[in-house]
Amino acid sequence: MxxxxxxxxxxxxxxxxxxxxxxxxxxxxxxxxxPNVKELENEIKNIFGVKYxxxxxxxxxxxxxxxxxxxxGPGDEIITTPFTFISTAWAISYCGATPVxxxxxxxxxxxxxxxxxxxxxxxxxxxxxxxxxGQPVDMIALKKICDSKSIKIIEDCAQSFxxxxxxxxxxxxxxxxxxxxxxxxxLGAYGDGGLITTNNENLANKISMLRNHGSKERxxxxxxxxxxxxxxxxxxxxxxxxxxxxxxxxxxxxxAKKYSSLLENSEITLPFEDGIGEHVYHQFTILHKGRxxxxxxxxxxxxxxxxxxxxxxxxxxxxxxxxxxxxxxxTEFVSxxxxxxxxxxxxxxxxxxxxxxxxxxxxx
Numbered sequence: 001m002x003x004x005x006x007x008x009x010x011x012x013x014x015x016x017x018x019x020x021x022x023x024x025x026x027x028x029x030x031x032x033x034x035p036n037v038k039e040l041e042n043e044i045k046n047i048f049g050v051k052y053x054x055x056x057x058x059x060x061x062x063x064x065x066x067x068x069x070x071x072x073g074p075g076d077e078i079i080t081t082p083f084t085f086i087s088t089a090w091a092i093s094y095c096g097a098t099p100v101x102x103x104x105x106x107x108x109x110x111x112x113x114x115x116x117x118x119x120x121x122x123x124x125x126x127x128x129x130x131x132x133x134g135q136p137v138d139m140i141a142l143k144k145i146c147d148s149k150s151i152k153i154i155e156d157c158a159q160s161f162x163x164x165x166x167x168x169x170x171x172x173x174x175x176x177x178x179x180x181x182x183x184x185x186x187l188g189a190y191g192d193g194g195l196i197t198t199n200n201e202n203l204a205n206k207i208s209m210l211r212n213h214g215s216k217e218r219x220x221x222x223x224x225x226x227x228x229x230x231x232x233x234x235x236x237x238x239x240x241x242x243x244x245x246x247x248x249x250x251x252x253x254x255x256a257k258k259y260s261s262l263l264e265n266s267e268i269t270l271p272f273e274d275g276i277g278e279h280v281y282h283q284f285t286i287l288h289k290g291r292x293x294x295x296x297x298x299x300x301x302x303x304x305x306x307x308x309x310x311x312x313x314x315x316x317x318x319x320x321x322x323x324x325x326x327x328x329x330x331t332e333f334v335s336x337x338x339x340x341x342x343x344x345x346x347x348x349x350x351x352x353x354x355x356x357x358x359x360x361x362x363x364x
Contacts, residue, residue: 059180063091131160136277251345
């Protein structure tokens with residue numbers, strides 16, 4: 001049995017250290033707004049070289065709070081990709097703005113920057129680029145477009161913790177960087193969690209209030225806010241894992257390199273690295289017209305695989321009325337042919353060889 005993600009293997013290596021930190025929290029009985037939350041925020045702030053980092057309850061909340069902090073709302077248009085998890089679009093819809101989908105690049109599977117500029121209107125107020133599967137969007141090129149038109153940027157970094165462009169990490173280019181700590185992420189908690197980065201003091205003050213009932217001071221509420229806080233136990237777990245994130249990502253790249261070397265001479269389309277950024281391989285996603293047969297072959301030997309994403313956002317029932325008649329040909333092609341293979345830091349070479357041998361045998 002080879003799972004998509006083996007959280008048990010990761011936990012076994014860190015079990016003693018994590019249990020010690022959890023026990024300290026239990027002994028302290030300070031489960032909300034404790035020191036681990038603040039320390040985690042400070043550690044990430046220092047690693048990323050940003051002025052502000054705010055934890056929150058989830059990656060979805062991180063996106064929503066960021067959109068609200070920018071005062072985005074009815075009448076505004078926000079550009080994003082239709083090939084992403086639904087939370088990206090929820091952030092737009094929650095604040096009452098209109099999502100404008102732009103097709104993806106056929107190689108990187110990220111939003112196609114050549115199409116972005118054509119989609120900008122006088123109603124465009126922001127763009128949410130998604131660093132899909134751990135592959136950074138070309139943020140330098142995107143910032144040139146947005147800066148010239150005073151368009152705000154909310155980076156969706158849910159799948160790209162640790163990915164870089166040059167010496168800058170994703171989440172440091174836009175007005176906001178939004179992260180998810182869902183358990184299967186490169187840096188995952190043992191429950192839900194999220195984080196927002198920014199360098200803007202005014203925006204930071206808004207986020208600080210929005211995530212905590214709209215208040216600066218307890219029992220005094222300045223704006224309508226939310227209860228979106230990371231708890232102390234999740235924070236202490238994340239602090240332990242944060243020490244290992246570079247090695248986790250290095251091992252993910254090792255796994256990806258092994259997959260690619262074994263499949264490079266096949267008819268499989270492999271993940272593309274554009275050389276602009278450093279991919280951290282949250283997913284290793286291949287393309288093939290026979291993906292269902294490949295998937296069945298793997299499953300017959302106890303090997304998991306997944307389809308991210310089988311239904312693009314413009315085809316989802318919730319958005320179909322407004323977007324269903326529009327065509328995004330690359331997105332639609334990829335959604336019909338993509339297959340994500342198991343990838344996690346602990347995946348061994350012999351397991352990768354087993355997976356690729358089964359795939360190659362199916363293609364004969």
